[in-house]
Amino acid sequence: LKQILKQKLITNCVKFEQPPSLFAKEHDSVTIKCSHDDNSLLYMLWYQRKSDSTNMNFIGYRYISGDAVKEEGFKERFDLKRDGDVKGDLIISKLVSSDSAVYYCAAKEHSAAD
Known part of the structure; x- marks a missing residue:
């Protein structure tokens, strides 16, 4: 079984919400939803x-448009979706036991360096 814990936090007065703990069987898929309340934060990171x-492993990020940018080791079974400015999903397919972890979402503004 995979366990993904609920995370609610407030950072710089931005409220983030993620779902409660999730359990799934190996080979299943799971979708972890995340939302925040600041539409100026156009990047969602996982x-x-x-x-x-x-240690935290950086999975990748997705801008409100365009393709997801994912790190090595997360390119095959991990997908990042966006649903407007403040919502996004992390989808993990074909679960394996090593996927058992706590997953966090974060958001950031677009900057000239991006």
Whole structure:
């Protein structure tokens, strides 16, 4: 079984919401939804933290338009979707036991360096 814990946090007065814990069987797919309340934050980023580590693995990000940009190791079974300015999904397909982790979403503004 895979467990993904609910995360609610407020950063710079922006409220983020993610779903409660999710459980799924190996080989299934799971969708983790995230939303925030600031439509100026046009990038949605996703991170993974496994229970045996304090490190966060950067999965990738998606702008409100265009394709997702994903790190090596997350390109095959991980997909990032956007639903407007403030909503996004992380979709993990063909689950394996090593996918068991806490997943975090974050958002950031567009900058000239992006």
